Amino acid sequence: MENHNSGGTKALETLTSKVSQWRAGCGTKRARVPEDLWEEAVVVARTSGVFATAKATRLHYSVLKKRVEQAKQAPASERPSPTFIEVAPPAVEWSQPPLPSESESKTVVEFEGRDGGRLRVEVTGKSAVDLVGLAREFWGSTR
Numbered sequence: 001m002e003n004h005n006s007g008g009t010k011a012l013e014t015l016t017s018k019v020s021q022w023r024a025g026c027g028t029k030r031a032r033v034p035e036d037l038w039e040e041a042v043v044v045a046r047t048s049g050v051f052a053t054a055k056a057t058r059l060h061y062s063v064l065k066k067r068v069e070q071a072k073q074a075p076a077s078e079r080p081s082p083t084f085i086e087v088a089p090p091a092v093e094w095s096q097p098p099l100p101s102e103s104e105s106k107t108v109v110e111f112e113g114r115d116g117g118r119l120r121v122e123v124t125g126k127s128a129v130d131l132v133g134l135a136r137e138f139w140g141s142t143r
Contacts (some may be wrong), residue, residue, distance in 0.1 A: 008047040012056055015044045019057045033059065035140035042067050111138050 019037060038059075045053040045068050054061040109131060111119040119138050123129050 008044070011044045012048045012053060015040055015053070016056045019059065035136070038064075038067060042071050046071075111135055113139060 015037075018040070019033075022034065022037060041053055041057060041059055041064055045064055048056075050065045050068055051061065053059070054064050105125065107123045109121045109123075111121075111134075117138075119134075121129065121131070121134065
């Protein structure tokens, strides 16, 4: 079933472009498609059709069809949404021993999935780590 409206066609073209750009930059044929691309493919498939979307984007038809069906079954309000957790540094009191220098400091963050999977991240010194992106990938991955 194809929808010939211009909004659906434009959305499909945009998605196809995004998937092509991702494929060009991922470096391997067996890389997992990012969850945000799957979510956008589900939205586009609702208007343009699963077959047309899978064909244009070269995404796996049966996986896309399953995701569209799952999205129909669970309304957005019932789907668990990630929660934001603010991590505040501990209060420093004068009676505490001095903090280690930046080169010696260590931060440990642990993630645990509903399926029991765990991820532990240790950062030493001054390192920039995208914890939010890492958490999205960890919790969004299907095992």
